[in-house]
Amino acid sequence: MMRSYINRKGTKVVVTEKHLDTAIKIKEELQKLSPTRRTSWARHKNMMKKEGFLDSDTNEAYRCLIKSEQKERGVLPSVNKHADLLSDNKLQSIKFEIGELNSAKLELQKQGTSVRKLVRDVNKDVLFIEHIEEALKKKDFSKVGVFSKYAPEKYKEQKTMIVCLSDxxxxxVVNLPDNKFNRDICARLLNKYADKVIATIIKENVSSVYVMNLGDLIENVYMRNQNLYNSEETLSEQIVNATELVIKFLDKISAYVKVKYSAIAGNHDRLQGKKDSNLSADHAIRVSNKIIETYAKYSNTQVKFVAAEDYYHSIDVGxxxxxxxxxDLNNLQKKTLLAELSNLHGKHFVAVIGGHIHHFTMLEVGNDQYQVTFGSIKGIDEYSVNIIGAKSSRSQGVVLIGKDGFEIRKIGL
Ligand SMILES: [Mn+2]
Structure with missing residues (x-):
C-alpha cells in the first residue's frame, strides 16, 4: 500500500517504502541523540535531503505519517539493526552527523556543552518526569519474594551484615579483551552478588541485612564526551532500569532476611556532568530512591527504605x-579522613567506606579503625586503562557485625 501525506500547500504527496524506511531510521537516530528522545524535524528534513529524499516535510501530517508507520511496523528496530545500517553505508547522513560529532575536539566540546545545557533544562522539564513514568509503566513490581526461605539458628549468635553496592x-558498554560489560552482564553480576550474599547470610547466621548503595548507580550519558559512545539507553532509562535491578537484588535477599536500603550519589549520578556546575541535589539517586521508596511502601516486601543524605550516610550497629x-568528594587514601569525618558528624566512626576508585583498598588508620574502598560491578573501562592506567578486578564488599567485633570482607565477582 502506498502511503501519503498532505503538505503545507494542501497537495497530496505519495512516499515510497524506501522513503519511510529511511525516515524512520533517521528519526530513531536523532532521538538517540536527544535526552528526551525528541526528534528535531528540521534536522530530519535536512538529513532526508542528504539521503536523496526531497519530498519529506516537517509538518504535523508528515510527522503523523512517520509515527503511524512506526506503530504499524510494531517493533522498534534493535541496536544491532542500527549498527547494520550504519556499517552498510546505507545512511550516509547519519554517519555524517555522528562523524561531525566525532571529528574535531572543539566541535565535540561545543556539542558536549550544549548537550549538558539541554540536560539541565530538561531536568526541570516535566518531559523528563514523563519519560520516567513511561519507562516505569512497563515494569511489574507486583511479584514480591516470599519471606520464608531461611531462619537464623536461635542458639547461635545472630549477626548483622552491611552489604555495599558500589559503582x-x-x-x-565496555568491550576490552580483559573486560566486557553491558546491561545483561550487569544484571548477571548483581544476581551473582545476591547469591554470594545469601550464601554468607546462611553461613554466618545473619539475621538482618542493610544494603548500602555507595553511588555511581548509572554510567550516565553526559559525564565525559566519550560517554556518548560508550553507553546504552537514555539517561532516564538507565535510572529506571538500574533501579529495577537494585529492586531485584533487594527482593532476592529479602526472601531470607529483613532488608534495609539506603543510597547516596556518586559523581556519575550527577545529572550535570561537571561537579562545580551541578546543583547539589540534582542526581539520579534522588529519582532512584523515590522509585525504591514507593516500591517499598506499596508492595508487601520485607525491604525498608531508609532516607540518606545526598552524599553521606551513617549506619549504627550495636x-x-x-x-x-x-x-569523589573526599580522599579515602588520606589517613586523617576518618578522624575528620568523625569530627564533622560528631560520631566515633570505626570505618569510613566508599567506592569511586573501582578497586578494593583497606587502610588501618587507628586501633581497629579503617578507611575502605570497595570495587566496582563495571570493572575496567577504556577510560581507566588509557587515562588513569589502572587495572582491577570486579568486586563488592560487606561488613559482618557481631556482638564482639566486625569484619570487613571483599566479595569477588
Ligand atoms: Mn565509579
Whole structure:
C-alpha cells in the first residue's frame, strides 16, 4: 500500500517504502541523540535531503505519517539493526552527523556543552518526569519474594551484615579483551552478588541485612564526551532500569532476611556532568530512591527504605558506627579522613567506606579503625586503562557485625 501525506500547500504527496524506511531510521537516530528522545524535524528534513529524499516535510501530517508507520511496523528496530545500517553505508547522513560529532575536539566540546545545557533544562522539564513514568509503566513490581526461605539458628549468635553496592555503572558498554560489560552482564553480576550474599547470610547466621548503595548507580550519558559512545539507553532509562535491578537484588535477599536500603550519589549520578556546575541535589539517586521508596511502601516486601543524605550516610550497629561516602568528594587514601569525618558528624566512626576508585583498598588508620574502598560491578573501562592506567578486578564488599567485633570482607565477582 502506498502511503501519503498532505503538505503545507494542501497537495497530496505519495512516499515510497524506501522513503519511510529511511525516515524512520533517521528519526530513531536523532532521538538517540536527544535526552528526551525528541526528534528535531528540521534536522530530519535536512538529513532526508542528504539521503536523496526531497519530498519529506516537517509538518504535523508528515510527522503523523512517520509515527503511524512506526506503530504499524510494531517493533522498534534493535541496536544491532542500527549498527547494520550504519556499517552498510546505507545512511550516509547519519554517519555524517555522528562523524561531525566525532571529528574535531572543539566541535565535540561545543556539542558536549550544549548537550549538558539541554540536560539541565530538561531536568526541570516535566518531559523528563514523563519519560520516567513511561519507562516505569512497563515494569511489574507486583511479584514480591516470599519471606520464608531461611531462619537464623536461635542458639547461635545472630549477626548483622552491611552489604555495599558500589559503582554499578549501569548503561556502560565496555568491550576490552580483559573486560566486557553491558546491561545483561550487569544484571548477571548483581544476581551473582545476591547469591554470594545469601550464601554468607546462611553461613554466618545473619539475621538482618542493610544494603548500602555507595553511588555511581548509572554510567550516565553526559559525564565525559566519550560517554556518548560508550553507553546504552537514555539517561532516564538507565535510572529506571538500574533501579529495577537494585529492586531485584533487594527482593532476592529479602526472601531470607529483613532488608534495609539506603543510597547516596556518586559523581556519575550527577545529572550535570561537571561537579562545580551541578546543583547539589540534582542526581539520579534522588529519582532512584523515590522509585525504591514507593516500591517499598506499596508492595508487601520485607525491604525498608531508609532516607540518606545526598552524599553521606551513617549506619549504627550495636556499638559500632560506620560512615559511607562515594569517595569523589573526599580522599579515602588520606589517613586523617576518618578522624575528620568523625569530627564533622560528631560520631566515633570505626570505618569510613566508599567506592569511586573501582578497586578494593583497606587502610588501618587507628586501633581497629579503617578507611575502605570497595570495587566496582563495571570493572575496567577504556577510560581507566588509557587515562588513569589502572587495572582491577570486579568486586563488592560487606561488613559482618557481631556482638564482639566486625569484619570487613571483599566479595569477588
Ligand atoms: Mn565509579
Amino acid at each position: 554499578i555503572h549501569y548503561g556502560a 556499638k559500632y558506627s560506620f560512615c559511607f561516602i562515594h569517595g
